[in-house]
Amino acid sequence: MTFSQDILTRAQPIMDTIMVHPFVKGIATGNVPDDILNYYVEQDEHYLKDYLQVTALTVTKTNDTNDIARLLETAQFISNESKAHEIMLNITGHHVENWRRSPDTQRYTDHMYTSAYHGTYADALAVLLPCAWSYGVIGRELVAQGANNDANPLKEWIEIYSPQANDEIDYNAWRFDALERAVANLNDSQKEQVIQTFLKSLEMEWRFWEAAWNQTQWRFDF
């Protein structure tokens, strides 16, 4: 079994649970309450900024010029993410107000920074990977279910994340390939550490949907 196959096998129960999360099922039917969409976008604005900065940190951890170029390309996909936010905000009529970071957003972004800053190149790749991978699975499966129909106000959101037939490069395949190369010289306990980093990020993805669904806030105002 390759390293990637091992990760994907261990990731499956978490991914399956994300697919049946009420927020994700709501995207499939186009029915997500406005407050939940607004909370999600407000928190995701924080998340995306940090995702970009952690990508920049990851760039400094490799000398492979092809990987560096790919990482910089993925940073440019952030414009797609802004489009995804716009689709949700057009439904609710909300404008981004820069709400404060929720406890779950804080925990996820702290995990990203810590792993990328203190870890190996493999840790940095692993902490970023569940973000793009899980959204790729969501997009692909919702399209397979026919959820991107004209009656769904989130149709375009779904299509942003579904792999397009005319995509020249399969970035998630590249991400796993880069990870495979990055772990090649690590020992077993370092490899297990990388898997833990990946799975923790994937659980944080589930928690991100969950936090929006429950509108989770800090207990105190300060």
Ligand SMILES: Cc1ncc(C[n+]2csc(CCO)c2C)c(N)n1
């Ligand atoms: C919490 C959270 N997780 C994943 C994404 C999706 N996403 C963010 S950056 C990126 C790769 C470059 O486009 C992808 C797919 C999101 N928006 N919010």
